[in-house]
Amino acid sequence: MLREDTEWEVGDRIFVSSTEYSMLQAEERTIVGVSSDGRTIELDLPLDYDHWGDGWMSDDGQYEMENYRADVGLLTRNVVVQGDETFSKQEQFGAQIVLSTETNTDANPLIGQFSNVEVRQAGQGLKPGKYPIHFHMVGNVSLSYVKNCSAAKSFNRGITVHGVNHLPVEHNVVFDTRGNTIFTEDGTERFNTIRYNLIAVVRPIWSILLVDQSPACFWIVNPSNDVYGNVCVVGALTTAFGTVRCLNQMVFQARISLTPA
Numbered sequence: 001m002l003r004e005d006t007e008w009e010v011g012d013r014i015f016v017s018s019t020e021y022s023m024l025q026a027e028e029r030t031i032v033g034v035s036s037d038g039r040t041i042e043l044d045l046p047l048d049y050d051h052w053g054d055g056w057m058s059d060d061g062q063y064e065m066e067n068y069r070a071d072v073g074l075l076t077r078n079v080v081v082q083g084d085e086t087f088s089k090q091e092q093f094g095a096q097i098v099l100s101t102e103t104n105t106d107a108n109p110l111i112g113q114f115s116n117v118e119v120r121q122a123g124q125g126l127k128p129g130k131y132p133i134h135f136h137m138v139g140n141v142s143l144s145y146v147k148n149c150s151a152a153k154s155f156n157r158g159i160t161v162h163g164v165n166h167l168p169v170e171h172n173v174v175f176d177t178r179g180n181t182i183f184t185e186d187g188t189e190r191f192n193t194i195r196y197n198l199i200a201v202v203r204p205i206w207s208i209l210l211v212d213q214s215p216a217c218f219w220i221v222n223p224s225n226d227v228y229g230n231v232c233v234v235g236a237l238t239t240a241f242g243t244v245r246c247l248n249q250m251v252f253q254a255r256i257s258l259t260p261a
Contacts, residue, residue, distance in 0.1 A: 001053065002072060006038035012076040014041075015152075015175050017200045017233040019052040019070045026175070026201050026233070027051075028075070028152075071231055073173040073198050075150045077118035084121070092125030092155040097133050104139030104163070112144045119149070123156030125178065126207045131156055137163035147171055156208065157183050158199070167192045174198070178205040179212035180219035190224040200233040 008014070010031055018025035027049065033042030051070040057063065083094030097119065101109040114133065124130035132151045135141060145168040151158045158174040161167055162185040170193065174181050181202050182194060199217040206213055217232040 002039045002041065004039070006034075006074075008034055008038055008041065008074060010034060012074060014075060015073050015200065016047060016051050017071040017073070018049070019068060020049065023201050023234055025049040025051075028175075071198055071200065071233055073150075073175060073200065075118065075120075075152050075173060075175060077148075077150055078116045080118045080120070082118075082120045082122065088121040088155075089153075092123075094122040094124060094155050095119065095132070096122060096124065096130050098129075098131070098136055099134065099138060099144075100136040101138050104137060107140040108143045109138055110141070110144070112141070114146045114149050117149045119151045119154075121153050121155075122151065123154040123178075125155035125205060127156070128208055131160040131183075132158055134160040135162060135164045135167060136160075139163065140165050142166035145169075150174070152176055154178060156205065157181060159183070160185060161189050161192055161194075162186065163188050165190050165192065169194045170196050172197045174200075176201040176203070178203045178215070179208055180215045181217050183219045184221055184225065185219075187221040189222055191226075193226045194218065194220075194230065195226065196229045198231045198233075202234055 008031055010033065012031045013028060014031060015026055015028045027047050029043040029045060031041050032044050052068050053070065056065045056068040081095050081097060088094040099110055099112045103109060119132040122132035132154050133146060141164055146159055147168065148171045150173040152175040154177040157179045158177045158181040159169055159172065160183045169182060181199050182197060202215050202217055204213050204215055217234055218227060218230065220227055
């Protein structure tokens with residue numbers, strides 16, 4: 001039973017986040033039945049683990065923690081970009097989408113608008129810069145966006161914002177990735193909006209940067225970005241937010257479910 005009405009359909013793939021000590025109790029399933037209001041769904045297989053549906057409340061009713069409730073993320077999208085089923089997994093060598101230009105002095109030197117795109121078996125685990133969705137050194141991209149997309153089973157990060165300003169990254173679902181997941185790379189990124197994203201299951205990776213050995217759902221290295229309304233469901237080797245030293249105050253708003261692995 002879901003809390004909100006949905007337009008999910010039979011055949012869509014979802015995941016149910018862990019509500020226990022291991023983030024690896026998150027489970028991926030396929031929908032085989034949906035009620036008319038979209039709130040009750042039937043899955044192809046029973047869940048292997050218990051998942052809390054009502055949060056937690058103290059015996060006296062004074063304290064309630066809604067963030068103990070499992071999150072359910074929709075992975076299926078209209079457009080699919082993916083690595084192959086066999087060799088991408090064996091070699092950690094998946095698909096990548098990279099946007100870059102020869103010059104970034106003018107506003108919007110390119111336009112990349114991603115909506116309802118599903119990226120899976122993507123990223124390349126042994127190569128820096130090879131990510132599922134990657135805006136690379138293109139400056140002001142106020143006409144671009146990454147909205148309502150999903151990235152799953154990534155071998156190297158999720159969404160990378162490198163040398164980019166004014167990019168909305170919102171309402172995305174990222175599941176089972178390696179390394180810092182929504183990643184602003186070197187501190188030159190400003191005025192980007194990162195909001196209402198759901199991230200679950202973020203694994204370490206030892207072949208990229210030292211910080212990826214204890215990765216963050218959101219790696220934000222400049223305080224001049226708006227980051228709010230996000231949800232992270234992570235384990236002991238993962239943090240919700242990672243930051244490099246900043247000169248100004250940095251304020252984040254998010255609901256965080258920490259499930260120690």
